[in-house]
Amino acid sequence: MIISRQLPHFCLATLFLSLSCGAHALAQPEEIRAEIRRTSFGVPHIRAADERGLGYGIGYAYAQDNLCLMANEVLTVNAQRSKYFGAEGQTLEERDNLSSDLFFSWLNTSEAVTAFWQAQTPAVRERMQGYVEGYNRQLAERQSQGLPEQCQGDWVRPLATSDLVKLTRRLLVEGGAGQFAEALAGATPPSSTVQAALTGKDWQLAANRSQRFALDRGSNAVAIGSERSFNGRGMLLANPHFPWVGGMRFYQMHLTIPGQLDVMGAALPGLPLINIGFNQHLAWTHTVDTSKHFTLYRLQLDPKDPTRYLLDGRSQPLERQVVTLQSKGPDGQLQSQSRTLYSSVFGPIVQWPGKLDWDHKYAYSLRDANLDNTRVLAQWYAMNQAGSVAGLQDSVHQLQGIPWVNTLAVDDQGRTVYMNQSVVPNVTQAKLALCSDPRVGTQVIVLDGSRSACAWDLDPAAAQPGIFAASQLPQLARNDYLQHSNDSAWMVNPAAPLQGFSPVISQQDVPLKMRARFALDRLSRMHKAQVSDLQHMVSDQQVYLAGQVMPDLLQFCEQDLGQDAQRLQSLCTSLKSWGRSAGLQAGLGFVHFQGIMQPLLQNPDVWRVAFDPKDPQHTPRGLAIGRAPVAQALREAMLASAQQVAAAGLGADVRWGDIQQVSQGGQPTPVPGGPENLGVYNAIQSVPGADGKREVVSGTSYLNVVSFDEQGPQAQGLLAFSLSSDPASAHFRDQTEAFARNQWRMLPFTEAQIRADGQYQSQLIHEPRKAPVPLALK
Incomplete structure (x- = not known):
C-alpha cells in the first residue's frame, strides 16, 4: 500500500507505532516486513525491525528504481551475456561479451563464491537474504504488469544470494584484475592454433577503456576539523566521481533498524549497506587511491614448452582451466565455445600485445590482493555503525576490508581522519629492489616470477596473508583540515606530509593533480569554513x-x-x-x-x-x-x-x-563541469557525440556536505544522475536537472525532517518469513 502525506495523523501514528515501537511488533517470526518512506527525488528511507527485514526493503526499493540495471549486471557477473546477446555484443563498459563472460567465469567460480559466502557474518547473510527476497517480490509484481522495454526477455530472472556475492566480487577487483579482462581472456600460448586471440580492434577498445578507467573512477573529499569549522564540529564534503551507468552507479538510501542502526548515504548496486554516508555522529567518504592492489609477475618459461615455467630452477606446468560458454549465433541458435585459461602459482596469465607479450621466453601472471578479501561487506557494515572517528578507525584497522579507496571522516566532536587503509600487496622497497626491474618504473609493479622469494611478504599482524598490516599504511588525524583528490597520501595536508612508504603504497615528490592544488588553495583561505564554502568548491565550476x-x-x-x-x-x-x-x-x-x-x-x-x-x-x-x-x-x-x-x-x-x-x-x-586534468573540481568526463556535442559518461555522482549541530547531522546534497535508471520513472532525471541548476537539497535524516518533506510517501511491504535458502549457484 502507498500512504501519502495527506493521510490523517492518527493513521500515520498507528503505522509508525507498528513499525518502530516494539521490536516484537516487527520481529514476528512468521513475517518479514519493511517500511519504505520516500521523500523528495524519491529517496527511500527504509526501516525494519531486523536485518532480514532491512535487506528486504532495500532489495524491493532498489528494484523499483533500477530493476533493469540490476538484471543486466547479474547477467554480466554470471558470465551469460554471450548466451543471450551473442559473443560480438558489448557490455555497458564497451567490453565484448565473450571476453566479459570468460573473465567472470574465471572470477566467480563456485568454489570462490561459496568461500566468500561462508566467510560472511550471520547479520550480513541475513541482510543479503532479505535483499534477494525484496528484489524478487518487486520483480514478480513488475512481471505481472509488464517489464520495462529495456529488460523484456527470458534473461531476466529472480535473484539468488550467489548473485550478490558475484556482484561484490566484481566490485572487489575493479582496482586490479577487472582492468585486465581482455588480457586474461585473450592470453594465448605462442604459435597456438587451438584458440584465436583477440583482434586488433578488441585490444584497441580495451586500451581506450583502460586509459579512461582513472577518469571514470575518481573523487574529491574534504574533512574540516574543530579548528577550522564554523561551529567547532566536523564538516565533510563527499564528491565521488563514478560512472553514470552500469554496475558502479550509486544509489541513495537511508537505512534504519530502531535502536541499532540509523545511516544514510549511497551504495553501489547489489550492496545492502551504505558505502559513503553519515549517521548520527559520524560522516565519511572515499576517494580512489593510488596504491597498487595487484602486481604482475614475469615468468621465465621452459625453453622446451611455453606452457611450462621455471620457478627456483624447476620446470612446472601452467594450470589450465577450460571454460565452455554458450553463445547465441546470428541464426539465433546456441553454439558452444571453449577457451583455455592459464595460471601460475602467482595467478592467471595475462597478455597485452606490445606490453605483456606471451612468447617463448616470458609470460606474465597477475596477482590481485582483493581476490582473498572476504571482509569487504563486514567492513562497511561496521563503518555504518561506528559512532566516532575513533570507532571507524578501530574497525578499519581490525578488518582491513576496504578494497581500493582512501577514507576521510569527521565526527560531531570535530575530529577528522584520513586513512590510506586499503588492501595493498606487501611489497616493500627492499623487495622491489630485489625483485623488480627499475627500468619498468612503478606505474605497474612487475616482479620476478622465477623466484619464490619474490612472493609477497607475510605479516602476522595483517588481516590477510600477503598484504600490509594496518600499522604500515598511511593515516593522518588533524583538527584543521584534510583533503584528497586521487593523488598519493603525500600532501593530504602540507603541514604534515605523509612520506617514507613503499612505492606500492604511496609516492612522494611527484606532481599533484590540479584538483588537489585547487583544494589546497581554497582551504588555505578558509579560516572558519561554512557549509556554503564547501559547496562552492564544486558549484563555482572554476577551471x-x-x-x-x-x-x-x-x-x-x-x-x-x-x-x-x-x-x-x-x-x-x-x-x-x-x-x-x-x-x-x-x-x-x-x-x-x-x-x-x-x-x-x-x-x-x-x-x-x-x-x-x-x-x-x-x-x-x-x-x-x-x-x-x-x-x-x-x-x-x-x-x-x-x-x-x-x-x-x-x-x-x-x-x-x-x-x-x-x-x-x-x-x-x-x-556543468569538465575534465579533471584541467583542475575542474566538479570533474565530469564526457565523450564526443553527434553535432559537436559531448555525452556525459562519468564524473560527479553522489554529492553531499555534512555538518553537525546539537541535533545531529545536517546534510545537503544531490545524486547527479538521479535515483532511477528507468526512463518511465519520475526520478529518472529530476536530480540531474537540479544538479544543472546547482540546487542542492537538504537530505532528510530525522523523523521530523522525513515527515515534513513535501513529497513524503510510505509503503509497507511484508510476506511470510521463509527459512533461509542455502547458497544457490546459478
Missing part, C-alpha cells in the same frame, strides 16, 4: 589550470601570429572573453581551452616553471611560450582546435551547456 596558464595564452595571442593571425583571431577573442569557468554559460573559450591544453599536457616540457617537490602546491605553472618548441606546439594546438570547432559547426555564441549533456530518455539535460 584551476586557467589561472596557471591563461596569462601566457593571452600573451601569445597578442604576438605577431603571421599567416595564422586571421585563422586564430576568433579563437583568441573567445579565450579573452571566457570567464575561466566550466559552468553551463561558459562560452566558446572553454571549448578552445580544452582543445589547446589537452595535447599540451602530454608534454612535460611545456611548463615555464617546472615541478619543484619543495613547492608542490604551486608548480608546475605557466607556459614556456618563449621557447620555440613550446610556441610551435601551442600554435599547432590552437590551429587544431579552431579546425575542430569549425568542423563541428559551433558558433561564437555557443554555451558549454549546449555542448555537454546527458541524454536521458531522448531528452538531453545540460551538465
